[in-house]
Amino acid sequence: MDLDLPESTLAFRAEVREWLAENVVKLPSFDTAEGFTRHREWEAKLADARLSVVSWPVEFGGRDVSLLDWLIFEEEYYAAAAPGRVNQNGLFMLAPTLFSHGTPEQQARILPKMARSEEVWAQAWSEPEAGSDIAALRSTATPTSGGWLLSGQKTWSSRAAFADKAFGLFRSDPGSERHRGLTYFMIDLRAEGVQVRPINQLDGEPGFAELFFDEVFVPDEDVIGTPGEGWRVAMTTANNERGLSLRSPGRFLATADRLVRLWSESRDPALADRVADAWIGARAYQLYTFGTATRLAEGASLGPESSVNKLFWSQLDVSMHETALDLLGPAAEVDDTWPDGWLFSLAGPIYGGTDQIQRNIVAERLLGLPRGDR
């Protein structure tokens, strides 16, 4: 057991750190029209430096680095306060699904454009009646010549206000129930029959949208995996969302370090415990992830530990931001960084399956407790 970084990782880290120090800029929120455009440009610049998708195969724009190197990259990225990733739904949810279940043709067609954010992806999971219970979804897919006709409604679709494409599940077998008879589709949001209605979030920006589908044609080539097997395909995405990819430890370490610096200005003894616990939590999450990375490198796959991860970081993120706002006192109301981060942190225990759903998964799949009424 050791925590020593290999020489190659240290060299990679140095390169990343230097590039970020020279290039990081502060951008407007990507949930605004101007910010979205600026973020596309930032992503193209990252891609030119081959830093947008470092863990991907070289042929799709990556460097094929190990999971460990990706984690180190993320630490540097967040420590440098580099811009959030406008294409995170694509990069961290759809891409792992394509690597696991996509055809070579799909990978070659979609991934290089995603790497440069020439195509930005929105997720389209939830429906008005479904929420965390994805298996309750009702939107339909009907077979037609050369493809499918999608109808129905999706909601809480992150990034959809400005995105080009979306991915989600539709019920393709009308008589099916729950997890059966679902198919995983990639959809062009500019296609005929798609209507996008942006929804403003707590910060006033259209981070969500409702998507209405009226017999939208999707060709067979945009189905991922076998029709009717969408649930199994989607689980890859869900595990990635809850687990390693979307919420890398670098994000929380950077926040914890900023929180400790903020506390150092006042050294308020009443808040010292909470600040210390924030740092300890972020460090614990980093080390836990190093353990997961080691197991994955040795051939394991992500299981219910994704839910352990999500429970932990979602609560850590909220508590770190609440502590920061308490430290700032009355100024917290007008500071931009911490209140923005606080608003974002509040979504953590809701998206990707609520924390209550995660607790059920941990209890049933990790501890082996019986399934019961919800």
Add this chain to the structure above:
Amino acid sequence: MRFALSAEQQDFAAAIDAYLSTADCDAAARSWAEDDLGPGMKLWHGLTDLGLLDLLDAGGSLVDLVVAVERLGYHAVPGPWVDTAAVLPALSIESGGRLASVVAPPHVPYGLDADVADVRLMLTPDGTYDFAAGERLSSVDRVRRLFEPERGNRVGDAVALAFEHGALATAAQLLGAGQWLLDTSVTYAKQRKQYGREIGGYQAIKHLLADAVTALELARPLLHAAALTAAPRDVSAAKVAAGQAAALAAKTGLQVHGAIGYTAEHGLGLRLTKVRALAAAWGTPAFHRGRVLA
């Protein structure tokens, strides 16, 4: 970087478990509380044969040690293990099969089993002293037999690492006790029925246990990392997290068990009171949080 226990370390933990599972550790702990040290010393000798007592002297790493001490905490083995297996080697003193009792005022004010210890040492910033066992005190954990130390002669220099070893091993013991509390509660929740079905099927119970396992799972890597570095900040992070996780597992375990867990006949109380006692031993949470922010 390979941040996972080796096969050898897992085998070692399994060997300790195999031995302790066949012995009645809970009975030995209860006897220990009544000053009948015989059954506990029998365990002690068995563990010495497994190489646990002189693990560090025999070339074992601190990671090996925390892996072993976590199992001792799990089985609630009585006696001054932390002092003997973890602290003594940091002072470059071989135990040679002897029991040690170590105090480090103000963080470790009382000598554990000091009346029967062969080696009694007091750690101070000025140096290391021996001490005599004074007045007997009763701990919230009745198995912890505590004594006021009466300082004697200076026997060596100050050794900062000895305190880190003590805090680290205490964190390991806490994590082990917490893991037992969780495992036992999960087993109970699968068996115990109320309103016609297993209580583990109720979401209210599931969510308590899910939070406890999450806290324990995230504390363990802090312990392993602290064993790799023995750096004060890492040791303190591990001690705080292990203490919090174990306390959560204790409260959860008691709630899941109900009144049976509140009896002296059940093993839950042995760990619950131990967790409370150890939370403040070898540095309070406030002290360790202060070191994290230093």
